[in-house]
Amino acid sequence: MRTRFSPSPTGYFHVGGARSVLYNWFLARQAPGGVLILRIEDTDRERHGEEHVDGIRRAITWLGLDWDEEYRQSERAELYATAAARLFGDGNAYYCSCTREEIDARKKPGDPQGGYDRFCRDRGLPPEGNALRFRVPPGKTVVEDKVRGVVEFDNDNIQDFVIQRADGSALFILANVVDDIEMRITHVVRGEEHLPNTAPYELLWAALGGGTLPVFAHLSVIVDDKRRKISKRRDGDLVVLERYALEGYLPSAMCNYLALLGWSPGENREIVPLDEMVQLFRLDDLNSSSAFFDVKKLRAFNGEYIRALSVDEFIAACEPWANLSREVAPEVQTRVEVLSDVPGLVDWLAAPVEVTTPWPDNSAAMLEGCTAAFETCPWDHDGVKDAIEAVGQANGLKLGKAQAPIRLAVMGKPQGLPITTIALLP
RNA sequence: GGUCCCAUCGUCUAGAGGCCUAGGACACCACCCUCUCAAGGUGGCGACACGGGUUCGAAUCCCGUUGGGACUGCCA
Numbered sequence: 001m002r003t004r005f006s007p008s009p010t011g012y013f014h015v016g017g018a019r020s021v022l023y024n025w026f027l028a029r030q031a032p033g034g035v036l037i038l039r040i041e042d043t044d045r046e047r048h049g050e051e052h053v054d055g056i057r058r059a060i061t062w063l064g065l066d067w068d069e070e071y072r073q074s075e076r077a078e079l080y081a082t083a084a085a086r087l088f089g090d091g092n093a094y095y096c097s098c099t100r101e102e103i104d105a106r107k108k109p110g111d112p113q114g115g116y117d118r119f120c121r122d123r124g125l126p127p128e129g130n131a132l133r134f135r136v137p138p139g140k141t142v143v144e145d146k147v148r149g150v151v152e153f154d155n156d157n158i159q160d161f162v163i164q165r166a167d168g169s170a171l172f173i174l175a176n177v178v179d180d181i182e183m184r185i186t187h188v189v190r191g192e193e194h195l196p197n198t199a200p201y202e203l204l205w206a207a208l209g210g211g212t213l214p215v216f217a218h219l220s221v222i223v224d225d226k227r228r229k230i231s232k233r234r235d236g237d238l239v240v241l242e243r244y245a246l247e248g249y250l251p252s253a254m255c256n257y258l259a260l261l262g263w264s265p266g267e268n269r270e271i272v273p274l275d276e277m278v279q280l281f282r283l284d285d286l287n288s289s290s291a292f293f294d295v296k297k298l299r300a301f302n303g304e305y306i307r308a309l310s311v312d313e314f315i316a317a318c319e320p321w322a323n324l325s326r327e328v329a330p331e332v333q334t335r336v337e338v339l340s341d342v343p344g345l346v347d348w349l350a351a352p353v354e355v356t357t358p359w360p361d362n363s364a365a366m367l368e369g370c371t372a373a374f375e376t377c378p379w380d381h382d383g384v385k386d387a388i389e390a391v392g393q394a395n396g397l398k399l400g401k402a403q404a405p406i407r408l409a410v411m412g413k414p415q416g417l418p419i420t421t422i423a424l425l426p
Numbered sequence: 427g428g429u430c431c432c433a434u435c436g437u438c439u440a441g442a443g444g445c446c447u448a449g450g451a452c453a454c455c456a457c458c459c460u461c462u463c464a465a466g467g468u469g470g471c472g473a474c475a476c477g478g479g480u481u482c483g484a485a486u487c488c489c490g491u492u493g494g495g496a497c498u499g500c501c502a
Contacts (some may be wrong), residue, residue, distance in 0.1 A: 045490075144435095151430070152430095171501085176502090192495085192497095194496095195497080196429070196430060196498075197497075220431085220495090220497095257438090260438065261438070264440065289432050290495065291437090292438075294453085296436065296453060301451095333465090335463070405459085414462070414463085417462090418462080419462070
């Protein structure tokens with residue numbers, strides 16, 4: 001079992017990518033000897049800077065996942081050039097001088113393929129200054145996919161695709177196939193958008209004598225509320241994994257939620273620990289329809305995971321947002337869904353608050369009464385509660401109403417932590 | 427335009443011809459618990475896109491329609 005994940009370091013790590021690594025990681029960790037390779041597509045120096053590559057590593061690590069080997073597409077140019085030369089030598093590829101404009105100009109409205117018309121196929125052009133195109137053979141190409149089943153492509157509908165630029169550099173498809181053969185990849189799990197490219201991939205694979213094809217699984221896309229593949233342009237930071245780290249989502253909750261987008265552990269179960277998901281995961285159980293990324297459900301999952309934490313774990317997790325004592329932490333824990341909500345609950349413990357909401361009736365009486373009562377009452381949970389209750393009774397109020405003005409005065413908000421936590425104040 | 431993919435509650439899903447009066451989860455609503463807010467508990471609302479077949483029987487198989495999506499670069 002050798003699987004690989006190929007992110008393109010474009011400045012942020014996509015939640016769709018996160019799901020892909022997760023599934024690849026499940027596969028690699030299922031059996032001993034499994035290998036997950038991080039294949040970094042970094043050929044564009046402008047866009048794929050070193051900091052972006054680091055960002056990918058950080059994101060995967062944050063998720064709690066790891067990988068066994070790593071390499072970069074940019075460092076393997078020679079391999080690709082050799083493969084390209086071989087393809088040309090074997091007659092499986094030919095050089096082409098056509099520009100995009102020329103191709104478009106020749107295109108007719110009813111053409112079966114929206115692309116290239118094989119104009120240079122038999123012109124015997126030399127390598128110099130020309131791009132190398134793959135000579136697509138006649139026939140059909142069958143893709144066996146774990147989630148789509150058998151998908152058949154008529155080769156007449158596949159254009160002679162470019163595999164090497166005029167400057168000698170390889171295109172993604174060539175690099176990809178060469179690498180997968182060389183790395184002896186056995187499973188390719190990636191987004192549905194790659195499904196149409198799988199036919200060319202197989203054609204190249206065969207031409208290069210790759211042997212047994214990998215097992216394919218094309219994951220359905222993750223969509224937004226308009227049912228379109230989520231994208232940074234349209235959906236902003238909704239797609240950016242780092243945003244969820246910053247907002248205080250737990251990686252465990254994120255993994256769990258992501259795993260459920262297109263897969264189910266069965267038996268009506270949803271909250272399942274990572275190591276158990278590894279055991280349960282099967283490519284055959286993947287669902288083929290697109291899934292909406294529902295932040296509300298993610299939040300709910302996150303709340304569950306937060307509540308499942310031990311007090312010490314919770315305090316540690318809150319570190320970047322607030323310092324919690326062991327006394328307040330449990331009270332806070334059941335009241336937040338994301339860690340960034342923590343400060344809003346405990347800010348009054350550290351600094352004086354400002355009251356912006358209108359005071360309830362009887363506030364003056366309650367406040368005065370309690371100020372006096374607090375002087376003498378035992379300064380603990382029960383003491384405070386009894387004191388407020390007593391003063392409330394004197395004013396004809398039940399505890400529910402009686403505590404309101406006190407809460408407002410102390411916390412600055414009409415709701416929040418139990419009023420008795422004020423006993424923790426010095 | 428061409429090729430390909432997809433279609434169960436609002437959302438994520440279970441469902442491999444009878445176990446389906448279609449199950450679970452999130453969201454929503456109600457009630458209980460309760461010092462507010464949560465958490466927790468109980469209950470409720472709510473779906474097989476449509477039309478034809480096949481079959482004793484279809485959410486499940488086939489065909490068509492409609493709707494959605496992806497791909498269609500000398501990007502990765």
